[in-house]
Amino acid sequence: MNSSTGIGIEAVDLVKTFGSTRALDGVSFTVPTGSVFGVIGPNGAGKTTIMRALLDLIRLSSGRASLLGTDSRNAGPELRRRIGYLPGELILEGRITGRRLLRHYANISGPVQAGRIDELADRLGLDLDRTVRTLSKGNKQKLGIVQAFMHQPDLLVLDEPTSGLDPLMQQEFLSLVREARDAGQTVFLSSHVISEIQQVADEVAILRDGRIITVSGVEALRDTAIRHLRMSASGIDVADLHDRLFPLAEVGELEVLPTDTGAEATAILTGALSPFVRAIASLTLTDLVVEEPDLEESVLRLYSDANAQPARQGLGR
Numbered sequence: 001m002n003s004s005t006g007i008g009i010e011a012v013d014l015v016k017t018f019g020s021t022r023a024l025d026g027v028s029f030t031v032p033t034g035s036v037f038g039v040i041g042p043n044g045a046g047k048t049t050i051m052r053a054l055l056d057l058i059r060l061s062s063g064r065a066s067l068l069g070t071d072s073r074n075a076g077p078e079l080r081r082r083i084g085y086l087p088g089e090l091i092l093e094g095r096i097t098g099r100r101l102l103r104h105y106a107n108i109s110g111p112v113q114a115g116r117i118d119e120l121a122d123r124l125g126l127d128l129d130r131t132v133r134t135l136s137k138g139n140k141q142k143l144g145i146v147q148a149f150m151h152q153p154d155l156l157v158l159d160e161p162t163s164g165l166d167p168l169m170q171q172e173f174l175s176l177v178r179e180a181r182d183a184g185q186t187v188f189l190s191s192h193v194i195s196e197i198q199q200v201a202d203e204v205a206i207l208r209d210g211r212i213i214t215v216s217g218v219e220a221l222r223d224t225a226i227r228h229l230r231m232s233a234s235g236i237d238v239a240d241l242h243d244r245l246f247p248l249a250e251v252g253e254l255e256v257l258p259t260d261t262g263a264e265a266t267a268i269l270t271g272a273l274s275p276f277v278r279a280i281a282s283l284t285l286t287d288l289v290v291e292e293p294d295l296e297e298s299v300l301r302l303y304s305d306a307n308a309q310p311a312r313q314g315l316g317r
């Protein structure tokens with residue numbers, strides 16, 4: 001790994017156009033070595049384009065990218081052997097077995113530790129002795145995961161890696177990602193499944209229309225997420241409870257009603273929880289339910305906000 005710089009990936013003002021379409025529009029970010037960087041975005045946001053541009057599978061219109069301290073445009077065999085790549089549209093066909101196909105990939109990627117392929121296949125429930133053409137979509141995806149991880153690369157670039165996997169195998173895959181990070185490997189993965197990113201990523205970028213809306217740590221993203229609230233208190237009138245909660249709730253999402261002994265409220269809270277705790281500290285509560293932060297709802301709101309502006313791009317650790 002690139003211990004000399006501590007940077008696994010550096011992307012600076014990436015721009016990619018296809019005719020009149022601007023697929024990437026000035027994307028910048030930095031991924032420290034030994035960390036997991038996730039990219040969330042709807043279909044067409046530019047996730048796959050970023051990955052293919054980083055690997056120089058498509059040439060950038062402008063901007064620059066480096067992987068493990070090397071300009072990606074100068075990526076020769078030595079650098080490519082240090083990378084494990086799983087494309088978003090994995091096409092595997094043929095009459096050969098999965099074992100023979102992985103042996104072929106191992107000749108390209110470099111040495112694979114004895115027993116490593118069988119270990120990964122066992123964990124994923126993959127039969128390596130079946131011919132590739134007879135495998136289901138999920139089992140082909142498992143084969144792709146094995147080829148990406150088997151040579152224990154310094155950098156993993158994984159595009160929608162859990163596509164086609166059942167929930168149990170999705171969790172096993174996420175365990176592989178955590179183990180890779182713990183071993184000092186850098187992982188760059190994309191997904192439209194926010195819960196996956198939440199479970200494993202150290203940093204997450206939210207991508208829309210080829211631009212990064214925000215880059216944040218998962219915990220920081222949780223602090224800015226929204227929470228659904230239901231509460232009631234005695235000895236307080238509707239106006240007072242409304243005034244306490246209104247600054248913390250999105251306009252139009254707060255409802256306060258009278259009860260026999262006080263007032264009750266339902267709301268969607270935004271931001272950190274501590275201001276809400278301070279606001280209700282002196283109340284006599286008779287009921288309180290605050291749901292876990294809904295990251296998916298928060299991210300979807302960012303997607304749909306027509307006035308959202310790109311945030312400062314970069315991790316700023």
